[in-house]
Amino acid sequence: MAKRIQFSRHGGPEVLEFVDYQPAVPGPHEVRVQNRAIGLNFIDTYFRSGLYPPPALPSGLGTEGAGIVEAVGAAVSQFQVGDRVAYATGPLGAYSELHVLPASKLVKLPDAISFEQAAAVMLKGLTVQYLLRQTFALKGGETILFHAAAGGVGSFACQWAKALGVKLIGTVSSTAKAEKAMAQGAWATINYSHENVVERVLELTDGQKCPVVYDGVGKDTWETSLDCVAPRGLLVSFGNASGAVTGVNLGILAQKGSLYVTRPTLAGYADTPEHLQGMADELFGMIASGQLQVEIGQRHTLADAAAAQTALSARQTTGSTILLP
Incomplete structure (x- = not known):
């Protein structure tokens, strides 16, 4: 027993x-x-x-x-x-x-x-491994956006991105979480409770946006994430903390710059x-x-x-x- x-x-x-x-x-x-x-x-x-x-x-x-x-x-x-x-x-x-x-x-x-x-x-770390090393194989030098950067997965992503020489912009909901994300290795943070995420991404990237955006939030950040992806870039929708993304019109990917979207899972890589x-x-x-x-x-x-x-x-x-x- x-x-x-x-x-x-x-x-x-x-x-x-x-x-x-x-x-x-x-x-x-x-x-x-x-x-x-x-x-x-x-x-x-x-x-x-x-x-x-x-x-x-x-x-x-x-x-x-x-x-x-x-x-x-x-x-x-x-x-x-x-x-x-x-x-x-x-x-x-x-x-x-x-x-x-x-x-x-x-x-x-x-x-x-x-x-x-x-x-x-194991669960959070393997998730970050497949996101940063496989779904979009970061090589160093990229500027990326990662939602909920002070969370469990986000904290590991901040550290791993820094080790790779990647500039991670992390979205957070408070000053305390911004400080935590920066301490973990984020290059910059955006407090979405009072900052416009898209405008700040444009400022931080000199108008270039990001080659890849990692979004584990889902429904509430879907539109914002699309607007932060550079032309022909990739939106990685890997979670649904705010609810599932539904009713997607594929035409919006064309309108916003011939974008790519993927919905990966850990099981799909492991x-x-x-x-x-x-x-x-x-x-x-x-x-x-x-x-x-x-x-x-x-x-x-x-x-x-x-x-x-x-x-x-x-x-x-x-x-x-x-x-x-």
Whole structure:
């Protein structure tokens, strides 16, 4: 028997239950991981609330964690008992002492990276890796726009862009968040609560706009983002924090300069074990070299997951939050 967080109905944090459960025996291609640290992310609240329906109820929760391999399936050859591993892309059930998942979802964790660092950085860090290194392969010298630059993904993007020699303009909602983004490596910030984003981008780029704009906000920033992309440039719409972008008229891309638009996902880039491990290796290398700092602002026990989610939803957290079994 082991402990886990589960929910039997949708709702607020109060529906989360800390229960005993019997972990499954790994199937032929599966691995059972003894979690040492678990990542907390906004997407977890979407499954809990029912915005994203889980496969069935009752359901486990969470997709990100790090720990030690405890058991392997008969067909698994790339991992063995005792290996240090991390994961970020499911399936649901990471909020647990023991988690069974496909071996294809795991990466090997080098000794230089702690379990807590891995649990705090995997999902956000791998997202930044594919955005900056693959969706638009930044080479250095570019001036880019990144929305919500002081957020979890944005903070890592600021650091990574600076390491690449890229000038990142970050949008923020307050002076405090502007200061945070600048401290993380942003080249400039735009406080959209009182500044016009498009006008400021034109000023900062001498009227050239940006070859790529990264937009994880969605509906509320869609039009603004399009107006900040240089002719034949790329708008990367990778999230929908304010709601999904709908009703898009492709003709607007022609009107605004023969623009490109993509809607990528982490799963679309980490689509093979080899791709996933390669992305993780680059991420871990950035951390080991000191170019990427992992800020863990909050640590909660696994039993205290409801309080941790409450704080996250109320925007009372800084950096990453992790759960400790």
